Amino acid sequence: MSAQSTPGPGIAGEPGTNGPRRRAKGRRRKPRGRHHKGLLITAWTAAGIVVLGGTGLGYVYFTLNGNLKSVDIDQVLGTDRPTKADNGSQNILVLGSDTRSGSNKALGGGTDDGSARSDTALILHVYEGHRKAGVVSIPRDTLIDRPACTDTDGGTHPAASGVMFNSAYSTGGAVCAVKTVESLTGLRMDHYLEVDFSGFQKLIDELGGVEITTTRDINDPDSHLDLKAGPHRLTGEQALGLVRTRHGVGDGSDLGRIQLQQAFLKALLKQVKDIGLFGNPKKLYDLADTATKTVTTDSGLGSVNSLMSFASGLQGIDAPDMTMVTMPVVYDPADPNRVLLEKTKAQQVWTALKNDRPIPKSATEGTATGEAEGVVN
Template sequence: MSHVSEPAEPTARRTHRRAVWTTILAAQLVIALITAGGSWLVYDNLNDNIPEGQRIRHKVPEVLPDGVASDAPTKPLNILVMGSDTRVGAGNDDIGGANPEGTARSDTVILLHVSRDRSHAYGVSLPRDAIIDRPDCVTDDRGEVPGATGVRFNTAFEVGGPVCTVQTVEALTDIHINHFVVLDFRGFRDMVDAIGGVEVCLPKAVDDDKHNIHFDAGTQVLEGTQALDYVRERYQLSVTGDIGRMKRQQAFIASMIQKVRSAGTLSQPQRILSFLSAVTSSIQTDDELDSVGRLKDLAMEVRRTGLDKIKFLTVPVEPDPNNPEVTLVWSATAQDLWERIRQDEQLGKDFSEGSIGADDQFGDEPSQSPSPDPTSDPTSDPTSDPTSEPRTSPEEAEQRAEAGLCG
């Protein structure tokens, strides 16, 4: 993993600080779509919460993978999930660090790929500050937006909104995006609170007086405002800057999936209602997803995906040759990842190593090992075999520590 120095300019540092507030927001929609399932059926009264969707003008046509017929009952899905740092609206306007220009940005974009047979899914985080060549965009609400070369990825949202971000991703990856969703601050906080908080594990305590962020070391449950502090902390937990922090945020998403799908959440109708209310009152979508019924249909399609089949990873990156101490670019290896998505293939060893799965146990502290069961057969447990490979490689353990994660 590349180590990227922090920007030296004070303005850049402030921009990064504001950005972290939103790095986790949009990914919660992934959880809602996959886990809500049949619960949508009884909450049609939430329909008025969702604003009218925007039309996507695609740069890449839908091309099915090799061997998939055009009349196949199900097709692969690619959903672009974004977080908006807007301060507009109740629940958002009391959050500090607003963009001085008053414009909204998407500081996180996750490309969620769901396989045609719905047996697996993976979300690819796209770093906000990666340097790219942004294409010309055309949107219904902003008209024609000229492109630019050598700009940060998140400028697409700032100048052209979610539709321009979709067109940018399509142009860069040659992947057809079926849908998009955007979530704001209020949605994140309310979703975390609705399910009673999310469990995380910190390898060390955090005492960041400058930003008033304080956490104890070890396993703990964070509620909405605490969770915002956790995902925006960048000075004491993540020594690799945004890349390490993104790995920690992916772990947070995975832990939230576990919580949403737990019996403690699914057995409490009020929690489900609060969760879905938080989702529907805080999102923007494309015009094919702008109703509870359409979101429910999508949720019903993908809910069969098992927890152990959902993975999160970051697009391969490397230091920007023109500014290696500050910014990143996508590496050439990213083209292999885009081809796997286009062909609806699984990640494979190259990309799955270092990924975070929704079935990982993030509350287990590295110093706490379960006591052996004297009645069990040690030969039946691969972890008791000294010749077996460890679940976490030394390299991955180092990456997790650098990201501020327990073992």
């Protein structure tokens, strides 16, 4: 299955970015130790379904409810925000983060300083009727103008120009990340989900692994992933390696990693739909317990009841109903390790989503790609 498969109704044209560009010799991007792990929106949807089947006893409900962490983003941001849609469509900002401590340190190799980073960002747009969805991946290396923001502790952070997109989270946390995305897109983020990659690994193991097929060998010492071309059932550790991999595929950039992530997400969604969790109450509970410990949400999703309602609204979305694109960008001619927003094409994406319309094919033509499409099916 391609990372950018042909969509069903609701998305126009073929999704994804085109116009492959080979990086000139000597301009390959520098290795980084940061890790991508923001692909849990589908697993979390499954976890919400799990909660639906696993909360028959009061103590189970209160245990799961007590696992959840939430941030009151609406209160901090106030009313100076894009207008909410009135047709039932939703935009959800999904971030992958790590605290560089505890089990995350063991997996990621960072310093045990308690600091947090966000290396993956997805905008999930659920169309009216909740039968189709679109995902727009925002490359962390995109240079943007970050707005001034206030964090949940009341700290203020001045605006900054020409900074990396993922600096918004490291500067002001979830609130600053949401404000930056809303400033960038003009879209209201109705909800926020943040996941950490130690929980990602455990969740994949509890699901029994995820089946994928690689069309070529992948060997990336940095992510500790070594896969021969062919079918695989990935363990949690291997899955984490796959969504972190950048040097073993494509042009070695974050854009190539995004293409792997999108392909993995579709494989994960298909498997969650097929494994029949409701016949195994212990597995249902274990999955829900892990998922609720793994995520941080906005306060609107900060209870099991709210998550049940949210997840049940997404049950009708299967892998073929989810179209994935990367935010239109071009390589920065001044720095091969950065990308720049292709403003005209990006505006086509934001306008389409704002109006709950298909993303036009022209919006992603001729933009930068990671040259890793089709490596994972």
